[in-house]
Ligand SMILES: Nc1nc2c(ncn2[C@@H]2O[C@H](COP(=O)(O)OP(=O)(O)OP(=O)(O)O)[C@@H](O)[C@H]2O)c(=O)[nH]1
């Protein structure tokens with residue numbers, strides 16, 4: 001009896017030793033990882049950057065994720081039409097007479113959060129989207145919190161409604177699903193292990209940020225530079241750029257982050273370049289007196305952010321303009337950020 005018991009004890013001790021060894025190895029691996037935290041207000045483009053990492057370093061998307069985006073895209077195009085009809089009503093844009101009953105029925109019958117597109121839904125969406133009044137409402141989509149990308153997806157309604165529709169990488173990069181909670185991906189490039197942590201940027205999500213601060217190596221703060229004329233989704237009277245600047249200021253003051261190096265990504269530069277030709281920067285910064293051109297305006301915004309972060313001396317700040325939906329451009333920016341880390345230009349505190 002006693003011999004059996006002691007053999008069992010020996011076995012258990014061996015098992016425990018193995019578990020401990022595995023735990024130590026895992027920890028060592030984790031310790032060697034560079035942890036990058038992505039912060040920024042809602043809709044700035046953080047998750048799109050994570051999607052690019054998935055494409056570049058993880059071989060793309062799993063079937064489960066593709067299904068999630070398929071549903072989101074279908075639900076969203078149905079919603080976009082509702083926003084546009086309401087936009088027409090608010091702005092006094094009259095729909096073609098033959099579309100008016102269809103629009104009223106659409107508002108009444110199409111339910112929220114339903115990814116099914118019936119034949120009737122598809123025909124209505126195509127018909128209504130072709131109406132000049134909805135196109136006119138799209139021209140002022142900023143006023144209705146309707147994203148730019150609505151046009152891209154509405155133009156593809158026929159394809160999206162097909163039974164076998166499979167969103168491609170471009171569709172996935174353009175599809176917005178606001179992040180709830182914390183998501184992370186880990187990947188290896190040559191000998192380096194990276195861990196990229198993505199959080200939700202909307203106000204209700206930000207209280208979860210600080211749980212991620214303690215052990216990060218680099219902070220990447222994402223700013224949607226094109227949103228200088230937009231109001232916040234969560235509070236219509238607040239300008240999105242002002243919110244971003246104020247969130248950045250609070251973040252840099254945090255005790256855990258005061259020594260951390262920062263990469264600032266001025267994202268949505270594609271939209272910014274177009275918008276700055278039409279909408280003056282003074283709608284956001286009334287004191288701005290420089291040229292109404294991409295370089296001058298972009299430079300002005302960058303300096304505002306750098307000034308905030310530089311209040312803590314000794315920290316490195318790198319700035320990049322980015323278009324997170326463009327894989328080729330992002331590949332270069334990501335490589336540059338990683339190189340600065342591995343070459344020691346951005347110091348990592350292990
Ligand atoms: N045109 C353009 N669209 C972009 C760019 N970056 C992101 N987007 C789009 O902006 C939307 C929001 O992007 P997300 O990556 O989901 O934003 P987020 O910062 O993760 O938002 P939260 O999860 O709410 O914090 C998506 O529809 C993206 O396709 C860009 O550089 N250019």
Ligand SMILES: [Mg+2]
Nearest residue numbers: 046047178179
């Ligand atoms: Mg997100």
